[in-house]
Amino acid sequence: MSDVVTLAGVSRSYGDILALSDIDLTVSGGQRLALLGHNGAGKTTLLKLVLGLIRPDRGRLTVLGGAPDDAGVRPQVAYLPENVAFHKALSVREQLDFFIRLKKGNRGEGPAILERVGLANAARRRIATLSKGMRQRLGLAQILIGQPKLVILDEPTSGLDPVSRELFYEIIAELAGNGAAIIQSSHALTEVEARSDRIVILREGHIVADGRMAELRARSRIPIRIRVHVPQDTADDLAARMDAKRINGAVVELTCAAEDKVRRLADVTALGAVVEDIDVVPPSLEDIYRFYSRPDEGRGEPS
Amino acid sequence: MSAIANVAGLEFRIAFRNRWIVTAISIMTLLSLILVFAGSAASGTTSAGPLTVAASSLATLCVYLVPLLALLLSYDAIGGEVDRGTLPLVMTCPVRRWQIIAGKFVAQAIVVVIAVGIGIGSAVVAIAVGGGDISTGLGDIFRLQWTAVLLGLVFLAVGNLISVTARQPAAAASLAVGVWIVVVVMVDVALLGAVVADDGGVFTKTVFPWLLAFSPTDAFRLFNLLAIEAQMESNLAVAPLTLGLPAFAPIATLIGWLVVLLAATVAVFRRIEP
Structure with missing residues (x-):
């Protein structure tokens, strides 16, 4: 147009x-x-x-x-x-x-x-x-x-x-x-x-x-978050094994770059029955906005 | 042209809805009638008819009232819209800034014409109903009407200039009142003081007539009273003060002020960044 x-x-x-x-x-x-x-x-x-x-x-x-x-x-x-x-x-x-x-x-x-x-x-x-x-x-x-x-x-x-x-x-x-x-x-x-x-x-x-x-x-390379829901009280153990962060007793959060997403998801599914659910959370506009609004970030970036 | 008519139509409608027109007509009519009835006893015996006598006293009323009405009608015209947020949208439409001013001015002018026309006209009706002779002096009344409208237009232009200059509506209001006090009341007093102090000297004979003609309110009064005086055969003490002044000078003054003030208003408004 x-x-x-x-x-x-x-x-x-x-x-x-x-x-x-x-x-x-x-x-x-x-x-x-x-x-x-x-x-x-x-x-x-x-x-x-x-x-x-x-x-x-x-x-x-x-x-x-x-x-x-x-x-x-x-x-x-x-x-x-x-x-x-x-x-x-x-x-x-x-x-x-x-x-x-x-x-x-x-x-x-x-x-x-x-x-x-x-x-x-x-x-x-x-x-x-x-x-x-x-x-x-x-x-x-x-x-x-x-x-x-x-x-x-x-x-x-x-x-x-x-x-x-x-x-x-x-x-x-x-x-x-x-x-x-x-x-x-x-x-x-x-x-x-x-x-x-x-x-x-x-x-x-x-x-x-x-x-x-x-x-x-x-472009921002803000990591994607993968949230893994596991049975109550197994989160600590899993977080240690997966090199992830424990959110609460039943949720573990992994972060990875966009290109690693599929590989990390494969790791998670390989855990088998212990995984109850998975949420993939891409960076929201709020994350992106916060990123680009930081001083000295992105200035002069080719559009 | 249609843009100006569109803006003027909207302005007039708003003035009507906000009771501005009724208020202006009422004030003009009420004070005209009071003056006619109060003044009829004092007219005494002159060769002039009652309309000429009324025109003479109404001229003094108009000097104070018409500028005040005009300022009240216009001081908020642009600034008020900027303050209320109604103007930016209009300014992004295909209408030139001068057309916005022109449209608003035309609407205000129509209100002044109606108020002055009915206000002064009601005096004629009152005199006729009271059995007065209205066969002579209609020309004096008509002259008073059109010059009062011209005076009103000058002060509408003053008010519009205030409305594009003042940053806040409250500042515009106090500026309008200030202008009225200084230009309408104080200038007269100051000129009178100067003449008394000069005691018939060079100032009174050469500078004063021009200062008188330069002040819009005095120009208006001068033009009307000189014409009326010629018929009343009673010395209003105006003529001696205007020696050597061309007859058209007062009207040229009013038109000159009007053009300059409107041009200034448009120039200032063009630079406003909403």
């Missing part, structure tokens, strides 16, 4: 603080990219650059082949800010229609969008009377206007109830399925792990990791 967002050598500072340094990043249509990093790592600055709300100090940045604030580009970009807010005095429909007109969308699509996000029955209600979850659904509604080619989401699911969250990811998958590039900043690691095609980790304004989950896992 074609490139939707391209950053080449992009830097941006706020006064003396270097928020982003020499960022190279290309995002293609249909890709769901999760942008991770501590607070202050540069995530929001990166999103604001791509949205054309701020300009880079150095480097080249193109969105859909043009400048991010280009009149032809903006209607194709959808944005859901963290803690999205609307005018309380307006009704749901009025607020949505305002955005449809601003984005030069088709006013006829309003009811279908509200139906899609479960707000069809609240169309005439004042925003002041909506619950927090309903307001966030309205935020979700406005990203469906037109056919966005790029969707920018800034910590979108913080504070969403589980049902709205499911709906949210369903809609994001749909948009990506239609060819839109999705860039989502998040702290909810377990949540984005299964719902992203690509992980980018920022630390102190640098990209320290960029790739698919399996690639990052392999």
Whole structure:
């Protein structure tokens, strides 16, 4: 698929603080990219650059082949800010229609969008009377206007109830399925792990990791954990024999590199009937995130 | 153009829902009526009709009230939206920053037109209902209305500039009140003090008329009172102070302020990084 967002050598500072340094990043249509990093790592600055709300100090940045604030580009970009807010005095429909007109969308699509996000029955209600979850659904509604080619989401699911969250990811998958590039900043690691095609980790304004989950896992060389369940009170004995760690009286944990996994599993199964169960725990995104967020880890890594 | 209309439509709707329009009309109407009824006894015998007399006293009311209403309508326009988080989303839409300012300004301007139109218009109705002669002086009322709207637009621009400059809504509110006190109240007092101290000297004859025309509220008052004075044949002590000032100077002042302030507002807003 074609490139939707391209950053080449992009830097941006706020006064003396270097928020982003020499960022190279290309995002293609249909890709769901999760942008991770501590607070202050540069995530929001990166999103604001791509949205054309701020300009880079150095480097080249193109969105859909043009400048991010280009009149032809903006209607194709959808944005859901963290803690999205609307005018309380307006009704749901009025607020949505305002955005449809601003984005030069088709006013006829309003009811279908509200139906899609479960707000069809609240169309005439004042925003002041909506619950927090309903307001966030309205935020979700406005990203469906037109056919966005790029969707920018800034910590979108913080504070969403589980049902709205499911709906949210369903809609994001749909948009990506239609060819839109999705860039989502998040702290909810377990949540984005299964719902992203690509992980980018920022630390102190640098990209320290960029790739698919399996690639990052392999590159980080974080050991895989194999948990062996054994009968009560045999764990000590087994831990000593297997050069493993005793978790409790009935569970022993082995760690090994990814390439040794099969061999170690063979060792375990060779123990025979004493093994009651085996869990293989690959490094989670949290492990990977912790690894790459360590100082001096991964900086300058080829992406 | 449609983006400006879209923003203006939304702003106007919000102003209506938040009772801003009703409040502005009520205040203008109430004070106009009080002034007309209180002032009718004091008008005495002049050759001018009751509308001209009313226009003269309403001009003084407008000097204080219209800037205040305009500032209240506008001081929170941008800063408030940034604070409540409603603006970033709009700024990522295909709408230029100047169009956002223009849309908001148009909506605020419509509120001012309605409030001034009805407020001053109600004085005419009251005089007519009370049996007063309204065959003459309608021109004075109309002049007062359009110049009051122009004065209002200038202070809307001041308020919008405050709203893009102040970092916090509370700071914007105190700045708006401060501007009103200084520009509307204190400048007059200071100029008066200077004239008294100068006692007809060079300052009074050369600098003062231009300072008077430079201050938007005084320009407004000057333009209206000079026109009214010509008919009332009663010396309001304005004309001698404006020797040599071109007749269009007060209006040029108001338009000049309006253009400069709006340009400054857009320039500042362009640099805001939400």
